[in-house]
Amino acid sequence: xxxxxxxxxxxxxxxxxxxxxxxxxxxxxxxxxxxxxxxxxxxxxxxxxxxxxxxxxxxxxxxxxxxxxxxxxxxxxxxxxxxxxxxxxxxxxxxxxxxxxxxxxxxxxxxxxxxxxxxxxxxxxxxxxxxxxxxxxxxxxxxxxxxxxxxxxxxxxxxxxxxxxxxxxx
Amino acid sequence: xxxxxxxxxxxxxxxxxxxxxxxxxxxxxxxxxxxxxxxxxxxxxxxxxxxxxxxxxxxxxxxxxxxxxxxxxxxxxxxxxxxxxxxxxxxxxxxxxxxxxxxxxxxxxxxxxxxxxxxxxxxxxxxxxxxxxxxxxxxxxx
Numbered sequence: 494x495x496x497x498x499x500x501x502x503x504x505x506x507x508x509x510x511x512x513x514x515x516x517x518x519x520x521x522x523x524x525x526x527x528x529x530x531x532x533x534x535x536x537x538x539x540x541x542x543x544x545x546x547x548x549x550x551x552x553x554x555x556x557x558x559x560x561x562x563x564x565x566x567x568x569x570x571x572x573x574x575x576x577x578x579x580x581x582x583x584x585x586x587x588x589x590x591x592x593x594x595x596x597x598x599x600x601x602x603x604x605x606x607x608x609x610x611x612x613x614x615x616x617x618x619x620x621x622x623x624x625x626x627x628x629x630x631x632x633x634x635x636x637x638x639x640x641x642x643x644x645x646x647x648x649x650x651x652x653x654x655x656x657x658x659x660x661x662x663x
Numbered sequence: 664x665x666x667x668x669x670x671x672x673x674x675x676x677x678x679x680x681x682x683x684x685x686x687x688x689x690x691x692x693x694x695x696x697x698x699x700x701x702x703x704x705x706x707x708x709x710x711x712x713x714x715x716x717x718x719x720x721x722x723x724x725x726x727x728x729x730x731x732x733x734x735x736x737x738x739x740x741x742x743x744x745x746x747x748x749x750x751x752x753x754x755x756x757x758x759x760x761x762x763x764x765x766x767x768x769x770x771x772x773x774x775x776x777x778x779x780x781x782x783x784x785x786x787x788x789x790x791x792x793x794x795x796x797x798x799x800x801x802x803x804x805x
Contacts, residue, residue: 512803513733515710517700518745519798521753523716523723523783527791587720587787 527589531660534634537564537578552576555652557645576641580612582625583634584660591662594629597622598637601655607647610654611640622659629660698738700802703728703776714781716794722784728776735804740767745799750789753796754782764801773804 531546538550539562552562557574561567565576584594598612600619610617613625625637641652702712704727716723731738741764742755753760755767756779771777785794 512805513698513735514801514803515698515700516802517702517710517712517800519702519705519781519800520711520713521716521781521783521794521796521798522713523719523751523794525750525785525789525791525794526718526720528720585787588785588789588791590790 525588527587527591527662529584529586529589529594529631529660529662531658532583532585533580533658534583535579535581535636537576537580537639538562540564555643557643572646573642573644575643578639579636580639580656581634581636582658582660584629584631586631586662589662592631593627593663594631595627595661595663596625596629596635597659597661598625599623599657599659601657604654605647605650605652607644608652609640609642610656611638611642612656613637614640617656625658627663698731698733698735698773698802698804700740700800701730701732703730710800716783719783720785721787722782724780724782726778726780728778729771729800730776731771731773731802733773733804735773737770737805738773738802739769739805740771741765741801742767742798743801745797747796748794750785750792750794751796752784752786753798754780754784755798756780757782760798770805771802 532544533546533548534543536543536548536550538552540548540550542548552565555562555576557569561576565578568575568577582596584596598617599622600610600617603619604610612623615623617623626635629635643652700710702708702710706713706715714725714727716725729740731740742760743764744753744760744762747753747762758765758767767779768777783794
């Protein structure tokens, strides 16, 4: 008799504990778009913003007979002097079947008189882009030589400028 | 005789579990709470709705609402992938969904809109194109 009472009690509790259920569906759609990103990984000078697409390199006061800025070497010529370093640029891809990319560079503004900016040995201008590579490898940092040539005749003034890099998937 | 009585009682309770006619269990519909899941802030309405992430890359997030309609105080919410193209990772409130129901909220207040975030992450190795999946939601009153 004791067993019967227990069984009934269990059935009663099962009745009370019953939960109502329901369901719904949320359909998720979208279109994946391919993309690439460019980051400046390294540069001579006192840099900030490396690892992003907007890095800054400060050289401080520079002169032919002074010391080379951090990360640069200084070579003195007969009528000019050259600061040399490198710039590291990395291009990543996502959802893209392209196997390589083309990288160009262009000055953001006209260089100061008597100052020449070079990347990979090519002189940069503010009017046309210079191709640095047409077979860039995604995901690895490409290192490009960076030279700033200052004529002895150049006026003592700021040489501030911007190098705009553009990567295009091939 | 005592042993026989015990055996008889045991059989009475065992029989239904083995295919015999089940006794009427006292679970009436009147005792159950009606419950319904309603999506808020997404395309469509009611318990079947749609989120269109549009053109996307990497990670896209959308915030939406869920309202549980019913008379109970709280409910348990679970979600799983009913269909999936395998081209993205779908998370609800940071919980990655699979085909197995995942607990989203064990104490969801009934009658109130709660906000949730759906996150759609596309691995870089996935070629461009469309994605389509369906998230199934299950709600049970507590």
